[in-house]
Each structure stands twice: as structure tokens, then as C-alpha cells.
Amino acid sequence: MNKNHEPLIRIAKRDAMVWWKAYLIRIVSVILALIVSAVVIFSITKLNPFAVYGSMYRGAFGTTGKTWNTIRDAMILLCISVGLAPAFKMRFWNIGAEGQILIGGLVTAACMMYFKSMPTVLLLIVMFVTSCIAGALWGLLPAIFKAKWNTNETLFTLMMNYVAIYLTSFFVDFWDKKQSHSVGIINLDTGKGWFPRLFGEQYILNVIIVVLLAAGMYFYLKISKHGYEIAVVGESENTARYAGINVKKVIIRTMLISGAICGIAGFVEVAGVSHTISTSTAGGRGFTAIIVAWLAKFNSLTMTLISFLLVFLDKGAAQIASDFNLNEYASEMVTGIILFFILGSEFFINYRLILRGKHKEVAAK
Amino acid sequence: MAKKILAVVLAVMLVLTSLAACGNKTNTDAENTLKIGVILVGDENEGYTYAHIKGIKDAAKSLGIADSNILWKYTVPEDQTCHDAAVDLVENGCELIFSNSYGHQDFMKAAAMEHPEVTFVAMTGDTAKASGLPNFCNAFTNVYESRYVSGVVAGMKIAELVADGKLTDANYEDGKVKVGYVGAHPYAEVVSGYTAFYLGIKSVYPDVMMKVSYTGSWFDIVKEGEAANAFLADGCVIIGQHADSTGAPAAVEAAAKNGTVAYSVGYNIDMLSVAPTVALTSATNNWSVYYTEAIKSFMDGNGVPTNWAKGYSEDAVAITDLGPACAEGTAEKVAEVEAALKDGSLNVFDTATFTVEGNVVTSAFATDTDGNFVPDADEAVFDGYYHESYFQSAPSFQLRIDGIVEE
Numbered sequence: 001m002n003k004n005h006e007p008l009i010r011i012a013k014r015d016a017m018v019w020w021k022a023y024l025i026r027i028v029s030v031i032l033a034l035i036v037s038a039v040v041i042f043s044i045t046k047l048n049p050f051a052v053y054g055s056m057y058r059g060a061f062g063t064t065g066k067t068w069n070t071i072r073d074a075m076i077l078l079c080i081s082v083g084l085a086p087a088f089k090m091r092f093w094n095i096g097a098e099g100q101i102l103i104g105g106l107v108t109a110a111c112m113m114y115f116k117s118m119p120t121v122l123l124l125i126v127m128f129v130t131s132c133i134a135g136a137l138w139g140l141l142p143a144i145f146k147a148k149w150n151t152n153e154t155l156f157t158l159m160m161n162y163v164a165i166y167l168t169s170f171f172v173d174f175w176d177k178k179q180s181h182s183v184g185i186i187n188l189d190t191g192k193g194w195f196p197r198l199f200g201e202q203y204i205l206n207v208i209i210v211v212l213l214a215a216g217m218y219f220y221l222k223i224s225k226h227g228y229e230i231a232v233v234g235e236s237e238n239t240a241r242y243a244g245i246n247v248k249k250v251i252i253r254t255m256l257i258s259g260a261i262c263g264i265a266g267f268v269e270v271a272g273v274s275h276t277i278s279t280s281t282a283g284g285r286g287f288t289a290i291i292v293a294w295l296a297k298f299n300s301l302t303m304t305l306i307s308f309l310l311v312f313l314d315k316g317a318a319q320i321a322s323d324f325n326l327n328e329y330a331s332e333m334v335t336g337i338i339l340f341f342i343l344g345s346e347f348f349i350n351y352r353l354i355l356r357g358k359h360k361e362v363a364a365k
Numbered sequence: 366m367a368k369k370i371l372a373v374v375l376a377v378m379l380v381l382t383s384l385a386a387c388g389n390k391t392n393t394d395a396e397n398t399l400k401i402g403v404i405l406v407g408d409e410n411e412g413y414t415y416a417h418i419k420g421i422k423d424a425a426k427s428l429g430i431a432d433s434n435i436l437w438k439y440t441v442p443e444d445q446t447c448h449d450a451a452v453d454l455v456e457n458g459c460e461l462i463f464s465n466s467y468g469h470q471d472f473m474k475a476a477a478m479e480h481p482e483v484t485f486v487a488m489t490g491d492t493a494k495a496s497g498l499p500n501f502c503n504a505f506t507n508v509y510e511s512r513y514v515s516g517v518v519a520g521m522k523i524a525e526l527v528a529d530g531k532l533t534d535a536n537y538e539d540g541k542v543k544v545g546y547v548g549a550h551p552y553a554e555v556v557s558g559y560t561a562f563y564l565g566i567k568s569v570y571p572d573v574m575m576k577v578s579y580t581g582s583w584f585d586i587v588k589e590g591e592a593a594n595a596f597l598a599d600g601c602v603i604i605g606q607h608a609d610s611t612g613a614p615a616a617v618e619a620a621a622k623n624g625t626v627a628y629s630v631g632y633n634i635d636m637l638s639v640a641p642t643v644a645l646t647s648a649t650n651n652w653s654v655y656y657t658e659a660i661k662s663f664m665d666g667n668g669v670p671t672n673w674a675k676g677y678s679e680d681a682v683a684i685t686d687l688g689p690a691c692a693e694g695t696a697e698k699v700a701e702v703e704a705a706l707k708d709g710s711l712n713v714f715d716t717a718t719f720t721v722e723g724n725v726v727t728s729a730f731a732t733d734t735d736g737n738f739v740p741d742a743d744e745a746v747f748d749g750y751y752h753e754s755y756f757q758s759a760p761s762f763q764l765r766i767d768g769i770v771e772e
Contacts, residue, residue: 063453063456063457064456065452065453065456066453066456069449069452182443182468184470184471185471185472185474185475188471188474188475188478273445274444274445274448275475276444276445276471278444280442280444321439322436322437322438322439
């Protein structure tokens with residue numbers, strides 16, 4: 001059996017030698033990606049690849065404002081990834097983050113509109129709590145059905161996205177008196193319910209909230225009993241049951257947490273960033289965050305790095321487009337190539353690590 | 366060897382031209398260092414945005430602004446991205462920033478509140494006056510005037526079809542010829558536009574009725590085509606539109622190939638390429654008139670007008686070339702109507718030409734002051750006509766007049 005998989009064994013052997021080799025592979029893959037992109041850039045657009053890379057960097061970190069926008073967007077992506085991490089670690093395919101973000105954002109927007117007379121701090125707390133509850137509810141429903149009747153959570157969470165999207169478009173039209181399919185910026189003149197500036201910066205509160213959540217999740221998954229239960233349920237439900245873990249309870253509890261954090265992401269996006277709500281508020285980031293969580297193997301620190309990388313590529317593409325008068329599709333090819341190589345290398349590395357991880361756990365038990 | 370010489374020659378030329386460029390810069394006035402930012406909902410592939418790009422480039426050319434001093438942001442959606450784009454343009458040194466879509470307005474206003482030193486213009490917007498911000502402006506053309514003229518073109522065609530006995534019973538409802546109009550959203554902008562179009566038709570051929578349907582999108586080829594097909598099946602003879610795609614004209618062209626008698630009046634761009642046998646004309650804007658005036662005023666230190674709206678008087682609106690299907694004598698009639706609009710002897714919303722629920726309109730407000738989008742201030746009906754785009758640049762005419770049915 002093993003002999004049929006010889007290349008895999010070889011890889012595992014190489015990994016057993018040193019840790020840094022995995023990082024070496026990552027770095028090499030990035031370099032390869034840059035070389036391939038350079039060839040593509042030059043052959044299609046006849047532009048100087050180095051100028052293009054410089055422009056990418058400027059797009060993400062060129063000015064103070066841009067750097068903050070990069071941080072802001074990375075924080076939202078990280079927040080969603082942190083929310084997804086426990087669910088996916090449990091092998092619960094929560095592809096419903098989009099809906100959980102939206103519903104969290106929707107109740108936040110509702111609070112901003114209806115509780116204008118509340119003091120700001122109280123309003124922020126109310127928005128935080130309600131968005132938490134809304135997101136948790138969106139996670140809870142599929143979890144209960146999964147736990148009780150073993151329904152397919154992938155389909156269920158996906159369907160919940162559509163429910164959230166249609167609810168959002170209903171309320172947008174309900175609130176919008178001009179039938180323009182947009183609520184505009186909520187409380188633009190008063191700034192009521194908006195995140196306050198801290199230390200003179202607009203997005204400090206976003207960073208604080210998300211960093212706290214990410215740190216909390218790190219310890220929750222790493223050292224808490226809950227975290228251990230999640231890992232065991234993820235590896236094998238039967239093992240978990242044999243070990244006396246209440247699988248149903250773990251599934252429901254974990255999805256409550258997962259949904260709640262995604263709901264908070266919606267709160268941060270609406271109250272702390274855009275101050276508006278629309279069906280594009282989640283903007284596909286609920287799916288992008290799945291990539292982040294998986295690539296990072298649910299490690300908060302790695303998730304932070306990958307969130308920044310993805311946002312960096314996104315901003316870079318937009319900058320290339322405006323600097324060189326390309327349309328955005330052309331510049332997205334560059335980010336596509338880079339992402340492809342990084343994903344490729346990560347997949348390769350992950351695959352090895354999973355193999356080794358299995359051995360390790362067997363040994364540990 | 367030849368290659369080396371060529372390289373040297375090229376290098377020398379490069380140095381010389383760059384020196385020449387430097388020389389130019391020192392010669393020009395300080396005003397030419399003005400940096401302009403532009404936020405566009407689409408790109409040059411989309412008719413509405415293309416018209417803006419062309420308008421800005423023409424304005425820049427006539428004012429001597431270098432291409433490199435105009436920073437473009439293409440395909441900016443109507444969300445936070447617009448605010449980010451505006452802030453980025455400010456950081457890149459732009460002193461004057463335009464956005465071209467209605468939904469950009471709030472995000473431009475937010476940026477204007479944060480950056481009082483920069484002037485922001487939300488084209489087609491309607492909140493600048495109420496905002497009280499000195500650095501936040503709106504602008505719009507009097508496109509209803511060109512819609513009226515395009516209606517005249519359609520009316521000429523209907524009159525010809527009736528005279529030639531080309532219409533059947535299916536083309537009439539209660540003795541009136543049926544016209545269809547594909548609208549995007551039930552905004553004042555669209556209501557004002559279709560009313561002007563209808564009044565244009567009626568000025569030539571009075572026995573018409575018009576049906577309006579909404580697609581819920583500014584640009585949706587499929588839905589606009591479907592809406593046009595529904596009108597064609599119903600027997601509408603003219604299909605007008607206030608939506609940005611070629612869906613409706615293409616549908617009319619296809620129906621005409623199967624023997625249906627129907628013609629199309631477009632918007633923004635000449636539709637003859639997609640509907641060569643049925644396109645009569647399109648109502649369109651000449652944005653360069655506005656951009657030239659606004660940028661020049663800004664460079665002269667007079668700032669940008671808070672609300673700008675002009676039409677035929679400044680050639681800010683027009684209709685595209687008349688198609689071969691147009692009735693005889695159309696060009697002459699169009700010239701006559703355009704001249705009357707230009708000198709002010711003809712007003713599109715003349716209250717003698719329409720009624721609401723059977724009554725002549727004697728009062729209608731133009732401005733909404735409490736934010737519920739129902740006009741409650743500024744009496745617009747005086748001197749015998751509704752003063753469209755008089756108190757604010759964006760259209761405000763929202764009366765549903767007799768003879769038009771919204772579906």
C-alpha cells in the first residue's frame with residue numbers, strides 16, 4: 001500500500017527534516033508566481049512588470065489612507081474567518097457566512113435607523129448584541145437540523161444565505177423611499193451609531209474588536225476543553241461519541257459561536273465601515289473567508305497574514321487598473337496567478353501535514 | 366551596429382522630448398496643474414459612462430489640461446468603494462472630483478464633509494442644495510428637452526403611418542395609437558423624461574396613449590428586450606426607452622423583420638448599429654458643455670455652481686442622427702422645435718398641453734425638504750409651465766399626467 005504512494009512518503013520525509021522548508025516552498029511559490037505574472041504582464045500589456053508590482057504595493061500601502069483601508073478590509077475578512085474557523089475545524093461546512101454577515105449587518109442598520117435617540121455607547125452595545133444574536137440564529141437553525149436529523153449543512157447554510165439576501169433586499173426597498181434600491185448612507189448628517197474615532201483614527205475600534213475575537217478564538221481552539229471537543233468531532237464523530245462527547249451539543253454550540261462572530265462581522269462592516277446596507281454588503285467575503293480559514297488551518301495568526309495577503313492582492317489589482325489604464329479584468333489576472341501559486345503551494349504543504357498529523361494523533365492516542 | 370545607433374538616436378530623442386515637456390510646463394499657467402478626479406459607474410464600454418468620459422476629455426482638451434492630470438476610477442459600484450475612491454483621489458492631489466451615477470451621491474457627500482478643501486460634484490444628484498456644503502455640487506442636463514424632440518420625431522412617424530394606412534386595430538386602444546416606454550426606475554428623472562417624450566409625440570399627433578413599464582435596472586439587455594417584446598405583442602407602434610442598453614431597439618428590429626410595424630427611439634447613443642431599419646433617433650447629452658463650464662469656473666476661482674442644469678440653450682442636449690426610417694419632413698420639424706426650445710418660446714411642460722385627472726395643473730412643488738422624497742417646497746408652476754430643473758439640477762417633475770399608464 002505504502003509503496004503505491006511512494007512520492008507522498010518522500011515528501012513526508014522531507015518535511016520531517018525541517019519546518020522552515022514549508023515556508024521555503026511558500027516563498028519559492030510566490031517568487032515563481034511573480035516571474036510567471038511578469039511574463040504574462042509583459043506579453044499582454046508590454047508594461048514593465050516591476051512598475052506593475054510597485055503599483056500593486058502603492059495600491060495597498062501607498063498612502064496613510066490606503067494603508068488604513070487595507071487594514072480595515074483585512075480586519076473584516078479576518079473577523080469572518082475567525083467565525084468560520086470553529087465550524088470548519090468541526091468539519092461543519094458552514095458556507096452560510098454570507099447570510100450570517102448580512103443578517104448581522106441588517107439588524108445593525110435597523111438599530112441605526114430606529115434608535116437614533118440612544119446615546120452612542122449604548123447604541124453601539126445594542127447593535128453589537130443584536131447582530132450577535134441575529135448571526136447566531138442564522139447559524140443555529142442549520143446546526144439544530146444537522147444535530148437532530150443529520151440534514152446536509154452545506155445546502156442548509158447556503159439556503160440561509162438566500163433567505164438573508166431576500167430579507168435584505170426587502171428591507172432596503174422598505175426603508176428606501178425613493179425606490180432607488182439603496183438606503184444610501186445611514187445617518188450621514190449625524191453620524192449616529194457610527195464607530196467613533198479613537199486616537200484620531202477611524203478604524204481603531206474595528207481593529208480592537210477583531211483582534212480580541214481572533215485572540216479569543218486562538219485560545220478557545222488551542223487550550224479550551226470546547227476547542228478539544230471541536231477537534232475530536234471534526235476528526236471523527238464516532239470517536240467523539242465513544243469518548244463521551246455530546247456531539248449534538250458541540251455542533252449546536254459551535255455554530256452558535258460561528259454565526260455570532262459572522263454577525264459581528266456584519267456589525268463592524270455596517271457600523272464601522274460602510275454605514276449602509278445592501279445585498280452586496282457581504283460581497284462574497286463569506287466565501288473568501290473559507291479559503292482564509294482553511295489555508296491557515298484555523299490558526300488566528302496565520303489567518304491574519306492570509307487576510308492581509310488577499311486584501312493586498314485585491315487593492316493591488318485595482319491600483320494597477322487605474323495606474324495603467326487597464327480594465328480591472330486584466331489586473332485581476334495578475335492576482336489570479338499569484339493566488340493560484342500560493343494556493344497550490346499551500347495545498348501541497350497541507351496535504352503533507354495532514355498525512356503527518358494523522359500519524360501523530362494515532363501515536364498520541 | 367545599426368541597432369546601437371538607433372538606440373542612441375532614440376535615447377537622445379527621449380531626452381529632448383522630455384526636456385521639451387519640461388519647458389512646456391514652466392510656460393503654462395499655474396491653473397493647468399489642476400488635478401481632476403473622476404469616479405465612473407462603468408467604463409468606456411457602457412454608453413452612459415462613455416458619454417461622460419468623452420465630455421471630460423473634450424473639456425480638458427479645450428481648457429489645456431494634460432491627460433496625466435485627470436485621474437480615472439472606472440466601474441466604481443455605488444457603495445463604500447465610491448467613498449474609498451474619492452478619498453484616494455484626494456490623497457493623490459485632486460482638487461475637483463466628479464462622480465457620474467446617482468447612487469454615488471451619498472458617498473461623495475460623506476467625502477465632501479471630510480475634505481472641505483476639495484470640491485465634489487455628484488452628477489445627476491439632488492441633495493447638494495439641501496446639504497448646505499459649499500464644496501458639494503450637483504449637475505444635470507435638461508435632457509427632457511431632447512426627449513421632447515425625440516418625441517416629435519416619433520410623432521412625425523406615427524402621423525405618417527396613420528396617413529399611409531399602415532396601422533391595424535391592434536395598434537389602437539380607445540381610438541388612440543399605442544406607444545410603449547421601457548423605463549428603468551420610477552424616479553422623477555424617468556417620469557420627467559417619459560412625460561416630455563409623450564408631450565413631444567402629442568405635439569405632432571394628439572391621439573396617442575403611452576404605456577410605461579419598469580425594468581428595475583439602469584442596464585439590463587434581457588429585461589429591456591422582454592419589456593419591449595411585451596409592448597410589441599400589445600400592439601405598440603413606438604418603443605421609447607429610459608434605460609441604458611440596446612435591448613429594446615434590438616427587440617424592435619427583430620420584430621420588424623417578422624413584419625411587425627414598430628419603431629424605436631433610444632437613449633444616450635445612436636441605436637442605428639443594432640436597429641438600422643427601425644431606430645428613429647436617440648435623446649442624448651453633450652456633457653462636455655457642463656464639464657467645460659464647471660472646470661473653467663473652478664480654475665477661475667469662482668467655484669463650481671451648486672446646481673447646474675442647461676439644455677438646448679447651451680447645446681448641452683441633442684438628438685442623434687435621424688435614421689432612414691424617419692418620416693418625411695422630420696429634419697425640418699426638428700430644427701423648428703429645437704429653435705423654439707433654444708429661444709425659450711417653447712416650454713416642454715406647458716400646462717396648457719396636459720392634464721392630471723382631467724384638470725389643468727396650477728400648482729406643483731419641486732423640492733423635497735424633509736427627506737421623504739415627496740416635493741413640499743418651491744412652487745414650480747408659474748408663467749404657464751412647470752419649471753423643470755429650475756430649483757435643482759436633477760429632474761423633479763413627478764406628476765402622472767393623463768394619457769400615460771404605468772404598468
